Amino acid sequence: MTIVLNCKGFKLPRVEREKFVNLLHLGLDYDRNAGLFSIKSFNNIEKVIDAASDILGDDIVFLQHCIRCGKDFPCRGCNYIELCSTKNLPFSCVCPQCLRVRKNFETTYLTQF
């Protein structure tokens, strides 16, 4: 099974001190009040995913944020997933629906120019 996480905030089970420190070193941030992890630095993002998968005992994927409609979506519906060098990493993208619907593009982009 694959676990889907949102990079803005996700929960991990309690881990020993050494593993927790390692997560922070790799670039995660921890909100003590909410008990949520978030990604602070993306330089070691592949290692973050490996460490989180190890803790959760399952594969993990991150939701993508669509820059056009603002919705979060998973990579699995994307036509270019095989060609993508950053698939399932928590980066912004354009969702398949928005990419195909030109009207949506016109309303979003032409207002910026």
Place this chain on the structure above:
Amino acid sequence: MQTQNNMLWVEKYRPKKIDDLTGNDEAKALFLEWLKNKRHTKKAVLLYGSPGVGKTTLVLAASQELEFSVIEMNASDTRSEKTINAVAKPATSYKALDNYTKNKTSGNVLFLDEVDGIAGNEDRGGVNAILKVIEESLVPIILAANDPDIEKLRPLKKVCLLVRFQQVRIPLIIALLQKICMLEHVSAEFEALERIAQNSKGDVRSAINDLQSLSEENHRLTLQDTMMLTSRNKDITLDDMLKRYFSAQNIAETSTMLAFSNIDYDDFLLSVSDNLPKRYSNPSELAKAYDYVSRADLFRGRVGTENWHLLKYFYNALTLASAINPLSYTPFTFISPPIRIITLFWTKGKRSTLDAICGKIGAQCHVSHKTAKHDFIPYIRVLLQKNSKSPLVGWFKFTPEEVDFLLKMGRF
């Protein structure tokens, strides 16, 4: 002056605002946080990632938006210890005087682009000089590199905040191309844009260049048009290029091939020039072809290392040289590599001997190598031909091989 119409789209649509930059939002946020923070934990930042992902654009857009004055040194500048100290030290040692004028700025930033390209004798001591500048700097220093893993950058990585740029994703490139098509009134098929984006392999700059070259003339772009778009092949040989160049059926084919190649322009120009007599047997056709090649050479000189917007004129002239009479093409064996380069290779020994002789004359007579070569050697040769054991030999400290060389040398 360049008008908006004949500008390269890459320059025309280079984002002026940080928000307009495509992709790498996370890297942008990290970089901006560092740049806005007056008390930097690290004085320098190293932006790294493959070409065309927006490193330079982000620096320029952010500096403009946050009102920094950018002092830039890129790969076209020599970046030895001496030049870095001459340019970077003053730029980073004093706060900007602009703060005391009406137009307040946030100060200077030093931007060293393509630091992984610091290499060779010209850039000797460059990395150590940068380290020293970072240590003493009063202003933020930004470095950019394609490959940060090379050995010589290791000391720089230790003192820099590292910001990684990922390849820009295909959907984001398609979205950007759609935007450009709309602004340039290009009617483009979605599949065509999709193909250009896939072909670019995450390089936004090359995707925009491809779009411009394929659609600028007709303002229409179909999937069929992109069929000519071969994947950028960085390993294509000079022979392959010559074969494709001389066998092209029309101007458009040659033009596209040149625009998508990554071969050294100067070597290719020399090779075309060498092979033209084999291609055109008719003297008037050959003369026309050489005329176009000479124009291409002229534009290559004007392009230099900065004026890349003139490159299309270089392509145009070179394209025309191949298309004087496309139907008369019959396969032939190419002369490659260029004769001039082969000649330089074969005469390397002779040139170094001559250089040594000029050096000895220069040291004794206090003249330059050039003066020694042109004003002294002809007379010394005549004297040696009359008497090879002339006292001059001892005075100049010529070796027997050098005397022999002077006696036998033809022209120089």
